[in-house]
Amino acid sequence: MAHLAAIAADADAFLTSLHDPEARGARITLADGSTVPRLPGYTRWIDAGGFAGFANLRWQRGTDVLPPHVSGHIGYGVVPQRRRQGIATRALALLLDEARGIGLAAVILTAGLENLASQRVIAANGGIAMGRETVPPALGGREIIRWRIAL
Numbered sequence: 835m836a837h838l839a840a841i842a843a844d845a846d847a848f849l850t851s852l853h854d855p856e857a858r859g860a861r862i863t864l865a866d867g868s869t870v871p872r873l874p875g876y877t878r879w880i881d882a883g884g885f886a887g888f889a890n891l892r893w894q895r896g897t898d899v900l901p902p903h904v905s906g907h908i909g910y911g912v913v914p915q916r917r918r919q920g921i922a923t924r925a926l927a928l929l930l931d932e933a934r935g936i937g938l939a940a941v942i943l944t945a946g947l948e949n950l951a952s953q954r955v956i957a958a959n960g961g962i963a964m965g966r967e968t969v970p971p972a973l974g975g976r977e978i979i980r981w982r983i984a985l
């Protein structure tokens with residue numbers, strides 16, 4: 835819904851915001867209202883015979899470590915009608931190649947405890963589960979599993 839509102843307000847600005855490897859965009863507002871600097875990052879749309887979803891990558895320059903408020907280097911989603919066709923697994927594999935190209939030696943991903951599909955996607959790409967955590971209340975308070983993929 836936030837994306838639809840942003841597109842309605844200024845579609846060009848929305849498109850520009852999807853590709854920001856130099857972190858030129860505005861600061862990010864966290865759930866508790868505080869703001870933090872934007873990290874370099876970008877979003878790819880997944881084309882699998884038509885729009886099928888997105889995958890995005892963000893990183894901190896010069897290190898594999900992310901600031902505490904960032905849940906992971908990579909996120910993705912596949913439209914409901916194209917799920918269970920291996921699309922997210924393939925999209926993550928492609929983005930891992932790009933992360934390697936940027937110079938990262940490892941990436942962190944997190945998935946909700948109940949999100950078995952996402953966890954299978956990560957495991958299929960060499961992910962090692964680091965453990966279960968509760969996200970701080972200011973960031974949503976969810977139960978997650980933290981994964982690491984060596985590149």
Ligand SMILES: CC(C)(COP(=O)(O)OP(=O)(O)OC[C@H]1O[C@@H](n2cnc3c(N)ncnc32)[C@H](O)[C@@H]1OP(=O)(O)O)[C@@H](O)C(=O)NCCC(=O)NCCS
Binds near residue numbers: 911924945
């Ligand atoms: C998670 C998500 C991206 C998976 O996309 P997808 O293209 O369907 O994933 P894949 O087809 O590559 O499937 C990967 C594995 O998950 C399994 N899987 C898919 N949906 C599943 C479900 N609902 N329950 C259990 N397993 C599931 C597949 O069978 C496959 O397992 P396998 O490799 O052992 O055969 C998709 O369900 C989605 O967009 N969910 C909402 C957004 C989201 O959760 N994003 C991730 C945030 S961490």
